Amino acid sequence: MSSTDIRKLVRLSKQGSTNAFGELYEIYSKDMYNFAYYYLGDTHRAQDAVGDAVCAAFSSIRTLKKDSAFRSWLFTILLRSCQKQLKYIIEQRSISDIEEHTEISSGDNDFRITVELKEALLQLSEEERQIVLLSVVCSYKSGEIGEMLSIPSGTVRSKLSRATDKLCRIMSEEGSKVK
Amino acid sequence: MKNKDNTDFIKSIYESQKQDLPESLSKENIIAQLENTEIKPKTARIIPFRKIASVAAVFIVVICAVFAGGRIWEDRQIKSLISEDYAEIESHFLSLYNRYKTDEIVNYVDDAMEGVWNVAGDIIYGNAFDKNVSADTAVPEAGEPESDMAPTQAATQNSVTSNHGQTNVQVENVDEADVIKNDGKYIYVLTGSKKDNLYSGDVVHIIRGSDLEEVSTLSVERKENTFFQGKEMYVDGDKLIIIGVTAEIEIRKENEAETGVVVYNDAIQSEVWAPGYVPGEDEYIHYGFSRAPEYETLTLVYDISDISKPELVSEKKQSGEYNTSRMINGVLYTVSNYSVYIGKTESEKEVLDICVPKVNGERISAEDIDTKIDENSRSYTVITASDTASGDLSGASYAYLGNSEKVYCSADTLYFTYSDYSDLKQRQTTVINAIGLSKDKISKKAEGSVYGHINNQFSMDEYDGYLRIGTTGYNSATFKDESNLYVLDDELKLVGELEDIADNEEIKSVRFAGNKAYVVTFEQTDPLFVIDLSKPTEPKISGYVKLPGYSTYLHPVGADYLVGVGFGGSEESADLSALKVTLFDVSNPEKPKVVSNFEVCEASTEITQCDNHKALLYYPEKNLIGIPVKKRIFADTFREVYSYAMLEIKDGELELKTGFVHQQDKTPVNGLFRGTYIDETVYTVSDNSICAFNLESGELIKKTEYK
Numbered sequence: 001m002s003s004t005d006i007r008k009l010v011r012l013s014k015q016g017s018t019n020a021f022g023e024l025y026e027i028y029s030k031d032m033y034n035f036a037y038y039y040l041g042d043t044h045r046a047q048d049a050v051g052d053a054v055c056a057a058f059s060s061i062r063t064l065k066k067d068s069a070f071r072s073w074l075f076t077i078l079l080r081s082c083q084k085q086l087k088y089i090i091e092q093r094s095i096s097d098i099e100e101h102t103e104i105s106s107g108d109n110d111f112r113i114t115v116e117l118k119e120a121l122l123q124l125s126e127e128e129r130q131i132v133l134l135s136v137v138c139s140y141k142s143g144e145i146g147e148m149l150s151i152p153s154g155t156v157r158s159k160l161s162r163a164t165d166k167l168c169r170i171m172s173e174e175g176s177k178v179k
Numbered sequence: 180m181k182n183k184d185n186t187d188f189i190k191s192i193y194e195s196q197k198q199d200l201p202e203s204l205s206k207e208n209i210i211a212q213l214e215n216t217e218i219k220p221k222t223a224r225i226i227p228f229r230k231i232a233s234v235a236a237v238f239i240v241v242i243c244a245v246f247a248g249g250r251i252w253e254d255r256q257i258k259s260l261i262s263e264d265y266a267e268i269e270s271h272f273l274s275l276y277n278r279y280k281t282d283e284i285v286n287y288v289d290d291a292m293e294g295v296w297n298v299a300g301d302i303i304y305g306n307a308f309d310k311n312v313s314a315d316t317a318v319p320e321a322g323e324p325e326s327d328m329a330p331t332q333a334a335t336q337n338s339v340t341s342n343h344g345q346t347n348v349q350v351e352n353v354d355e356a357d358v359i360k361n362d363g364k365y366i367y368v369l370t371g372s373k374k375d376n377l378y379s380g381d382v383v384h385i386i387r388g389s390d391l392e393e394v395s396t397l398s399v400e401r402k403e404n405t406f407f408q409g410k411e412m413y414v415d416g417d418k419l420i421i422i423g424v425t426a427e428i429e430i431r432k433e434n435e436a437e438t439g440v441v442v443y444n445d446a447i448q449s450e451v452w453a454p455g456y457v458p459g460e461d462e463y464i465h466y467g468f469s470r471a472p473e474y475e476t477l478t479l480v481y482d483i484s485d486i487s488k489p490e491l492v493s494e495k496k497q498s499g500e501y502n503t504s505r506m507i508n509g510v511l512y513t514v515s516n517y518s519v520y521i522g523k524t525e526s527e528k529e530v531l532d533i534c535v536p537k538v539n540g541e542r543i544s545a546e547d548i549d550t551k552i553d554e555n556s557r558s559y560t561v562i563t564a565s566d567t568a569s570g571d572l573s574g575a576s577y578a579y580l581g582n583s584e585k586v587y588c589s590a591d592t593l594y595f596t597y598s599d600y601s602d603l604k605q606r607q608t609t610v611i612n613a614i615g616l617s618k619d620k621i622s623k624k625a626e627g628s629v630y631g632h633i634n635n636q637f638s639m640d641e642y643d644g645y646l647r648i649g650t651t652g653y654n655s656a657t658f659k660d661e662s663n664l665y666v667l668d669d670e671l672k673l674v675g676e677l678e679d680i681a682d683n684e685e686i687k688s689v690r691f692a693g694n695k696a697y698v699v700t701f702e703q704t705d706p707l708f709v710i711d712l713s714k715p716t717e718p719k720i721s722g723y724v725k726l727p728g729y730s731t732y733l734h735p736v737g738a739d740y741l742v743g744v745g746f747g748g749s750e751e752s753a754d755l756s757a758l759k760v761t762l763f764d765v766s767n768p769e770k771p772k773v774v775s776n777f778e779v780c781e782a783s784t785e786i787t788q789c790d791n792h793k794a795l796l797y798y799p800e801k802n803l804i805g806i807p808v809k810k811r812i813f814a815d816t817f818r819e820v821y822s823y824a825m826l827e828i829k830d831g832e833l834e835l836k837t838g839f840v841h842q843q844d845k846t847p848v849n850g851l852f853r854g855t856y857i858d859e860t861v862y863t864v865s866d867n868s869i870c871a872f873n874l875e876s877g878e879l880i881k882k883t884e885y886k
Binding site: 004008011012014015018019021022023025026029030033034037038043047050051054055058059117132135136137160161164165167168171 | 185186188189190192193196197198199200201203204205206207209210212213214216217607653660685
């Protein structure tokens with residue numbers, strides 16, 4: 001879909017078309033869900049986060065100043081929505097419960113390696129996870145991530161570098177443990 | 180490289196393990212939920228989304244009363260904090276603050292707006308910001324000493340008789356700032372500073388045109404714990420004016436690990452600190468911004484009458500990030516956008532402290548602030564006047580609480596616009612504010628609106644007391660784009676209109692010249708229209724010509740010719756990787772003609788990409804057009820070639836006069852690439868070097884890397 005088409009859909013959405021917004025949503029839905037899933041490590045929380053974000057985005061679509069910035073705007077809202085869900089998780093359970101919880105929910109999954117990526121991600125700090133997911137799931141450049149998180153792009157690059165390093169180390173340790 | 184490998188590895192694992200979308204999040208289910216969600220300018224509270232079995236979730240939308248927040252503060256008798264003069268503004272922000280604190284949805288939507296605001300800002304600044312903070316390992320020096328070199332200037336413009344390149348401006352005698360300036364003797368280049376320094380963008384290299392010697396290097400003196408980044412500059416007589424953004428930063432020193440890598444520390448990494456290396460010191464340092472740095476626009480005026488000793492004469496600070504500026508008869512008008520980051524504040528007092536924009540730390544007086552408040556207003560447009568020629572910067576100030584996007588400025592009026600969607604049943608409109616400019620008083624003259632949205636500053640033009648504006652609207656009944664041209668009087672009342680110029684076409688560029696307008700539209704046939712505006716009440720199409728591709732910038736050359744810079748392409752679609760320069764013969768408005776084309780495949784230029792008209796050079800005495808061309812070559816290895824094309828309009832044809840290659844063996848750090856000239860010498864200027872070429876032969880005379 002060309003950027004012109006996206007701008008048109010945004011304009012239509014601003015005029016109240018749910019179908020146009022649905023089309024927009026469809027473009028990003030998979031990325032949004034995966035972002036939330038790996039961020040929160042829980043499919044139910046991820047669905048809540050995406051649902052909240054989509055509704056918040058639609059109801060405030062007219063505050064979006066630059067139509068072409070729709071995607072980063074949407075993901076910024078999703079990011080806030082995920083942060084909120086994570087806060088709920090932390091409020092409701094102790095940290096050890098989270099680990100237990102993620103182990104339980106990972107049982108839904110047949111792919112052991114998925115569990116590894118998800119669990120490895122959960123061992124990162126929240127900010128590191130944000131940066132890695134924005135880079136890996138959304139393919140944002142460091143400058144764009146910096147804008148979304150209000151930090152300089154140089155900082156994003158050094159943090160991304162450290163986080164991916166850590167992630168690879170965690171996953172290789174996990175892998176060797178299994179062997 | 181290692182970083183990239185890791186990222187790629189994680190990406191490949193992710194790709195193999197991507198989760199499928201759960202049924203509850205399918206497009207259909209989401210649309211069903213959206214049906215119950217209203218779009219509103221008002222605050223919405225949404226109960227968290229929950230999946231109930233696999234059926235659609237339940238959504239409840241609660242609309243808060245507009246002034247709910249307002250009542251809270253009244254109840255709590257915060258009223259006493261509010262000063263009479265600023266009552267409207269202060270109560271608005273206190274109400275916003277209370278909403279923010281009590282409503283999480285507003286909270287994160289507002290946060291998201293901050294992100295988007297930055298994105299939008301970036302577009303306004305031509306992406307200059309990213310380039311400047313991206314120096315990865317660089318570091319600020321705390322309390323860096325004064326620059327040991329200084330800029331300069333020699334001859335004043337008046338005493339220079341040579342032909343020399345000037346910034347390509349929209350309106351004659353209304354100068355626009357740029358990253359390079361040329362006064363006929365010296366070329367001034369605003370670049371990133373030395374490689375090992377975090378704050379690039381704060382050094383001006385002053386190069387003598389005759390021998391390419393760097394006669395002076397001006398580093399902007401930085402105050403302790405302050406970030407400064409030069410955005411653009413002016414050279415006016417014996418004054419060099421640098422405009423940039425500044426923000427306070429915090430600096431922390433951290434212990435250095437034996438390996439030379441900063442100790443990984445969870446306490447630190449949760450904040451926005453990054454490690455860096457202090458040049459000349461064996462010590463790592465962490466620098467960081469607060470989450471939403473409070474940017475201010477800083478104007479610095481240097482006396483360069485002694486080119487070897489530029490001297491800071493005066494400076495002025497105004498709230499907000501730099502948007503744009505103009506210089507008219509020695510008076511500088513600076514426009515900044517100030518967003519009040521309510522999310523950062525922790526008390527009503529703090530809100531009151533930041534809710535009114537300031538100049539040099541003092542609130543702008545209430546009578547100079549206009550407001551158009553809706554419950555989400557949080558951004559100001561701030562305009563100040565400074566008499567930079569005399570060095571006395573205490574000119575008028577003005578602020579408007581309301582959005583602003585595009586800025587056009589005539590000799591005495593500044594127009595800024597924003598898109599308005601406030602009434603759903605109405606069509607999208609562009610609201611225009613006309614602000615009268617003088618050194619001692621800046622005030623609002625009129626406000627008006629037209630249907631559709633505009634592209635950039637060239638979409639507007641003032642002529643003979645009328646404002647003309649070209650817009651594209653989207654008709655939601657027919658699902659079609661509509662391109663329109665409107666004429667407004669000095670009170671911004673509509674007096675003439677020409678709607679739906681081309682069927683389902685979107686305006687790509689507009690240029691006004693006297694009582695004519697040239698409009699390029701795009702979608703199916705990509706025509707250039709000539710529009711007759713000699714009767715302001717009855718604009719009409721004189722003629723048009725169709726061509727493949729489209730121009731994003733139009734430049735009139737004399738009365739008979741028009742140069743278009745943009746993308747090439749076929750009848751079916753535009754080829755966004757091909758740079759195309761078209762010469763139109765518009766001597767007969769009824770039958771405009773395409774006379775010739777200059778096309779480079781796989782090439783691009785700032786003009787096509789960012790609407791940056793300042794990248795184009797016009798040499799009127801010789802009828803030359805200079806265009807920086809960036810070309811990507813994927814031969815054995817990937818290369819970026821930075822070359823410069825001088826096109827000549829001669830005997831009604833456009834041809835390549837000379838081409839110059841600035842550099843091709845390495846990828847430049849970032850994108851600054853411009854050209855200029857003094858008489859028979861063409862200069863190509865990048866971030867790290869300047870080249871001088873003979874205009875006629877194309878021969879390289881000299882290349883100098885900056886100090």
